Amino acid sequence: MSTVKKTKGTGKKPVKAPKAAVAATLKADSATSNGNAADNLHIDSNGQTPGVRRRDFIHIATVSFAGVGADAVAMPLVSQMSASADVLALASIEVDVAAIQPGQSIKTSWRKQPVFIRNLTPAEIEEANKVDVGGLRDPQTLADRTKPGKENWLITLGVCTHLGCVPLGAAAGEVKGEYGGYFCPCHGSHYDTAARIRKGPAPTNLVVPEFAFISDTVVKIG
C-alpha cells in the first residue's frame, strides 16, 4: 500500500512537465518558432535542479514493473499465433506402397503438406549415385536420403524449399526438369533423381520427412 501511495505522491510532478510542454508548444506554434519550444521544454521538464534525485529510483522501478506486466500480457497475444494444438496433433500417416511400380510415384498429404513417394528405377538410382556429392549445393548422397536396403523408395515433402510450391514430376506426364527428378514451375528450381537441388533458386534439397517401413510394403511417415 505504502508503495502505491509514494508513487502517487511523486507522480504529481512529472505530470506537470508535459502540461507545460504542451502549453509551450502551443505558444510556439502560434508564433511559428520551434526553437523556443524546445528550450522551454528542456527547462520545464528538468525542474529547478538537474541531476539524480531519490525520486528517479521510484520512476524507474515503477516503469520497470509496468514493463514486466506488459510483457507478461504480450506473451499470450504473440503465442496465440503459433500452430494450435489440433494442428500439431495431426497423427503420422501410414501408406501402402505395394502398387507403385518402378518409375512411378504418388502424392499423398501429411500435416496438410504434399508428400512424394517415388519408386526409383535402377537407372535413376545409378544416375543419383554417379553425381559428385561435393559439388552439390546441399551435399547428400542417395543413401543419406533413403533407408538401407530400400534405396529405391525416395520419400520427400512435395514442397519446394524455395517458396513452397509443389514441384512437378510426381504425376505421370509432368515435367521432371533437367535432372530427371522434379521441377518447380514457380521459380524454376530443378531437382535430380534423389530430389537434390541442382539448379535454380531453392537453397536446399527437398526435405525427407521422418519415416520408417513398418512392413515390406507399408511405410509410416511422421
Add this chain to the structure above:
Amino acid sequence: MSFPWAQEYKPQGTVSKWVDERLPLPRLVYNAVGAGYPVPRNLNYFWNFGVLAGVALVIQIVTGIILAMHYYASVDGAFNSVEHIMRDVNSGWFIRYAHMNGASFFFIVVYIHIFRGLFYGSYKAPREMIWLLGVTIFLLMMATAFMGYVLPWGQMSFWGAQVITGFFSAIPLVGEPLRQWLLGGFAPDQAALNRFFSLHYLMPFVIAGVIILHVWALHIPGSSNPTGVSVKSEQDTVPFHPYYTAKDGFGLGIFLIFFVAVTFFAPNMLGHPDNYIPANPLSTPAHIVPEWYFLPFYAILKAFTVDFGIPFTGIIIIEAKLMGVLAMFGSILLLFFLPWLDTSPVRSGHYRPLFRKFFWFGLIPCIVLLTYCGGKPPYAQWVILSQIAAAYYFAHFLIILPIVSRIERPLPLPNSITEAVTGKPLETAAA
C-alpha cells in the same frame, strides 16, 4: 501551419458558432480541404491523384464491409461463399467486382501519385515526412491487398499465401519458425485464412489513419507544384475550395468512368482465371503470378538465381533465395531514403535536363520491363532481362541519382509561380 493570407473560418449561424467553440471540426475541414487552404495556382492534373486515392480507399472500405456481411472465412466455405455472393446475393456480383477492380484502380492511382512525386521532386525538403508516410501507406496497401487476395481461397489465393509467407522462411535460423508462426501451421490453412480476414478488415483503417498524418504533414509546407518553386505571395495561390474541389471533382468523374467501364465490361481482365478453381494444397498451378501491381517486385525476386559467395571455395555468404527476398523488400525500402539520395535543390524534373533523361529513358522503361518480366515464366531470357532491369533499378536510385544531383546544371527557374503562369513578374515584392 498555413500561409498568413489563408482565409479564416467564420461561423455564421448560432449553431455553427456553438459547435466551433466546443469542437472546431468544421474549422478543421475548412482549413484542410476548404477555402482556408491556399494552394499553388498552377497545379496540373497529376495533382488529382491524391484525392483519387482517397476516394479509392473509401470505395474499398464500403464495398469491403458489405462483402464481409456475406463472406465466410473457412477453408471449406470461403470459395463457395464468394460464389454465393456472385450468384445469389442481390447485387452481390456488382459489389464484389467493384471491390476486386477497386483494388486494381487503387494501385493505378497510387502509382500515378508516386510517379508525380518522383518526377516533380515532391519528396524533397520540406516535404520529406509526407513522402515517408506515403511509402508507409504503400507498404500497408501491399500487405492489405495480398491478404485480401487470399480470402476467396482459390488456387492463386492459396499459392500466393504459400509463396509470400515463404519469403520469411528465407531468413536464417528463425525463418521457418517465423513462417509457421505467421501461418499458425505448417501450410496455409484455416488458421491463416481466419487471421488474414481479421487483418484485411483492420488494415484499411490503419491506412486511413496514416493518410490523416500524410495530409497533416502536407498542410505544414502546403502543396508543391509543377515548377517546384516555393509559394512566395498570395498571387501564387488560390483557395482549395472552390478551385481544386472543382478540378478534383472533374478528375473524379473521369476516374469513375474508367472504373465502372472495367467493372461492368471487363471485370476479370486484371485477374487470373486460376483463382476460380478452389484451393488445392496438393497441386500448384502451372504458372503462378501475383496480381499485376506486384509484378515489378516479383520480377526482382525472381532475378536472383545464383548464391552469392566467395568464388571457388564453396563458401556461401547469402543464399540466392534470401538475396531475392532482400532485394524485393529493398526495392521498396530504398524509397524511404530517396529524399537524401537526390540532393539536387531543384525539385521539378522540368528544370533538370539530365535527371529527366535518366527518368524517362532509364527508370520508366526499367519498371515497365520489370512488370512485363514479372508476369513471364522463369525461363532464361526473362530471367536475364529481369536481372538487367533490377540492376538498373537499384543503380538508378543508389548511383545515378546522387551523381546526377551533383554534376547536373539545372535550367534557370522562374522567379515565382505567378511569373511561370502569366509571364509577368509578381506585382509587388513579397514582404
